[in-house]
Structures are given as structure tokens and as C-alpha cells.
Amino acid sequence: MIAISMMIGTIVIFLLMRKLNARFSTPLLLPVLTATILIIILLKSFSLSYATYMTGAKWIDAMLGPAVVSMAYPLYAQRHIIKQNMFSILTSVVIAMLSGLVSIIVFAKLLNLSNDYILSLLPKSITTPIAMQISEAIGGFPSLTAVFVIIAGITGALLGPSIFKIARIEKAVSRGISLGSASHGIGVSKLTEYGEKALSMGTVSMTLSAIIGAFIGPVFALFFH
């Protein structure tokens, strides 16, 4: 009984928060963010543990795999764009991955973080569902990774436009690729303002970045075991 209400409750809260976000569109009212906070408050006020919550929520979690597989569809649909811009996309996505990884490792070392934390931080620029699976594969904590990923996304959505202005990043292609590979889906949603080309570049580089990250991540992870 508790399990079913946890599952249905999560779905209902998510749909409500999505409605709220549709009315006031800002990355700070992101449905994942608001739904997560609301669910934690509810669980705490009824003194329910995360383990109890997961007895029902695990059925939603089980859909993560097929959802990741689904990303093959938009990637396939946009194969022509990828072919046309192969060199710039691949080079930029790889450089984005490396600069994200190196900079976060430097900060993590300065903060003297434990290896589990560093492993959870490594996939932060990758889209949440894949980042969590990479985190699990390399020995991090998927829940922490999800939080870092969302922070990276909100950063891109909120600060991206100012970075573009200050650094004079003006081309649609460059804006799409940089936000897509640094701030995944949350950043990409901001790209609608820069037109169709920036948006499709963002989607493509988000997915490619996730695939490339699944290969590079475990290599970097070897240093933290």
C-alpha cells in the first residue's frame, strides 16, 4: 500500500510541478528541483525513510534504462546535422568533456574531497539519466551525481546568456554546442531563444557528450580508486 502511494504520489507531484513550471518559466522552478524538495519535505514530516520511499519509487527508477535508450531516436533523426558538422562537433564535445573533468578534479583536490565524492562529481556535465548510470558504474553515489548534474544545468541556463555576451560567443553553432555539452538538457532548454539551429546543435552535443563521457569517465575514474 505504501509502495503504491509512493509511486503514484511521485507521478502526481511531478505533473503538478510541471504545470507550475509551464506557468512561470524559470530554471529555478525546474520540475525535478521543486518535486524533489517537496517530496523530501513530505517524507521528513511523516518520518519516512528513503528506503521506504524507494519501495514504490523503484518502479519509476526502472524506466531510466529505456529512457536512456530512447535518446537514440533524436540522435538518429539528426544524423544529417552531425555529418555536416562532424569535425567541430566532435572536437568541441571532447574538449568540453575534458575541461569539465580537469577543472572539477582540480577544485575537488583543493577542497580535499574523498574519492567517493570525486567519482560522484566526474559525470556532472552529462545528462542526468546517463550521468547517474556512469556514476554507478564507476563507484560514485548516483543521488549526489544527480544533484551536481542539475546544478551544472541550472548554471548553464542562468549564466549562459551572460557568458555568451561577455566572451562574444555569437554563432548559433558555438552557443548550441557549448551549452549542450556543459549543461545538458537544462542548458539546452535555454537555447530555444537562439533559434532552431542552436537548439538542434545543443541536443546533438548533449547526447554525444553523454556517449563520449561513458567512455572517458571510467578512464578518469581509475585515478580515484
Add this chain to the structure above:
Amino acid sequence: MKKYIRIVLQICILYLFSFLGTFVVEMLHIKFPGSIVGLLLLLGCLHLKIISVQVIKEGAGFLLGILALFFIPSTVGVMNYPELMSINGILLVLSVIISTVLTILITGKLCQYLEGRKAGEEEAQ
């Protein structure tokens, strides 16, 4: 009604790919997310026309439309990490923010340079 049955069936196909991917990774004992193997398998099948886009299009669209729902169970897991609400936690969040800003800056600049060079080459020809 027919549409919903189609979506459910297509999700089953996507689930099968995810399951296959996980199975391959477990068989090979490698540290790699199984769902990505599933994604690459599906991409390969679409590319080689082994399966048509029509077979997964609606199911994939449906799942991607509510993608954020599927990671809520994990994000709620931060309730087990109260240490994030400390000075160190705030510094950690700050590092993620700075690292992301640097990544956007470096990538955007590099990409603009690459695009500019490509345009220059095309003009020269």
C-alpha cells in the same frame, strides 16, 4: 486507445534494448553503463535499417517527454546526504558552478574558432 497500446508495446521494445545492454555489460564484467550499450545497439539497428524508426518513435517520444520524472527517485536520495548543507557542501556547489562556466567559455570560444576557420577555408576555395 490504439495509440496507447502502441506506445506501451514500443516501450517494451526499448526496455528490451536496455535489458540487452545491461546483460552484455554484466557478461563482459566491464565498468560501463548498460543503458548506453542499449542506446548504441538501437542506434546501430536504426542505421542498418534492421528496425524502422516507426517501431520506436512514439514510445521514445513519450519517455523523453516525461524524462525528468524518471530521475526523481534518485534525486530524492540526497536526503541521505545532509552534509551537503555545510560550508564544504556550499564550496562543492560553487566548484560545480565555476567548472561549468569555464567549460562553456572554453568550448564556445574553441567552437567559434573552428567554425570561423571552416568558413575561411570554404571562401578560399
